[in-house]
Amino acid sequence: MTAPIWLLGCGHMGGALLARWLAEDMGPVAVIDPNPRLLPDGVEASAVPPDGRPDVLVLAVKPQVWRAAAAPLLAQIGPMTLVVSVMAGVTTADLAAAFPGAAIIRAMPNTPSAIGQGVTALFTTAGDLAEGAGEALFSAAGATVWLADEGDFDAVTAVSGSGPAYVFAFIEALAAAGVAAGLAPVLADRLARATVTGAAALAAAEAAVPAAELRTRVTSPGGTTAAGLAVLQPGLAPLVAATVSAAAARSRALG
Numbered sequence: 001m002t003a004p005i006w007l008l009g010c011g012h013m014g015g016a017l018l019a020r021w022l023a024e025d026m027g028p029v030a031v032i033d034p035n036p037r038l039l040p041d042g043v044e045a046s047a048v049p050p051d052g053r054p055d056v057l058v059l060a061v062k063p064q065v066w067r068a069a070a071a072p073l074l075a076q077i078g079p080m081t082l083v084v085s086v087m088a089g090v091t092t093a094d095l096a097a098a099f100p101g102a103a104i105i106r107a108m109p110n111t112p113s114a115i116g117q118g119v120t121a122l123f124t125t126a127g128d129l130a131e132g133a134g135e136a137l138f139s140a141a142g143a144t145v146w147l148a149d150e151g152d153f154d155a156v157t158a159v160s161g162s163g164p165a166y167v168f169a170f171i172e173a174l175a176a177a178g179v180a181a182g183l184a185p186v187l188a189d190r191l192a193r194a195t196v197t198g199a200a201a202l203a204a205a206e207a208a209v210p211a212a213e214l215r216t217r218v219t220s221p222g223g224t225t226a227a228g229l230a231v232l233q234p235g236l237a238p239l240v241a242a243t244v245s246a247a248a249a250r251s252r253a254l255g
């Protein structure tokens with residue numbers, strides 16, 4: 001008997017989601033990937049699709065290769081299959097054209113999903129049953145947000161899909177600055193990681209408090225933080241705006 005969920009592409013994103021589905025006993029999952037990058041322990045992958053038909057097909061290959069990757073299993077996908085894409089830029093119209101009659105969900109998760117701390121934006125016009133299935137799949141990996149407008153995906157991808165990379169880049173920069181200020185690299189890395197994770201946890205715990213207020217609570221008038229922010233803040237907002245704009249433009253181009 002075929003597994004109810006097929007995962008096409010088990011790399012950084014597909015592997016993160018698979019880890020959560022296994023942890024939440026949502027399997028069995030058939031993994032289709034000739035060269036899986038992130039296969040959880042005890043799971044096997046196949047280069048070719050299994051026999052039969054899945055209830056759910058999750059597309060987690062790169063947007064540039066999805067049509068070729070999906071070609072071998074197109075005949076096995078029909079109106080009873082829910083097709084879920086996590087691919088940047090690929091629209092539900094593209095997916096509906098490739099999988100005629102199937103229910104389609106478009107989703108944009110992020111890699112903290114691997115530890116159940118992701119956030120996934122979702123969109124479907126396929127109705128309540130599809131929404132329920134999408135909610136179950138992605139709430140296993142963290143928070144979910146349903147979009148009313150598919151057009152929001154480019155900006156969502158640029159903010160929360162790519163966003164973890166911006167935060168990791170900030171950790172790298174903070175640690176490098178610590179080394180430049182005289183700290184040993186191991187100490188600077190430890191301080192930078194713990195500061196970002198601690199600040200993020202505080203922002204989550206104090207969800208009702210604006211981020212600007214949390215910032216003010218660190219900033220003594222005439223103190224060290226004020227001196228640092230006077231350098232950081234004027235450039236930060238335009239830099240982040242340009243960053244998100246470039247990522248959103250790339251999402252549109254991938255589509």
Ligand SMILES: NC(=O)c1ccc[n+]([C@@H]2O[C@H](COP(=O)([O-])OP(=O)(O)OC[C@H]3O[C@@H](n4cnc5c(N)ncnc54)[C@H](O)[C@@H]3O)[C@@H](O)[C@H]2O)c1
Binds near residue numbers: 009034068111
């Ligand atoms: N990495 C992220 O943070 C992230 C976040 C949200 C969405 N996404 C989306 O997830 C998708 C995958 O991204 P990723 O970062 O996991 O990439 P990845 O390179 O880590 O994984 C892609 C996987 O696809 C496999 N693959 C390639 N050709 C295949 C084929 N013909 N058949 C089956 N599998 C094949 C590769 O072997 C690899 O394991 C992309 O569409 C991306 O837009 C990624």
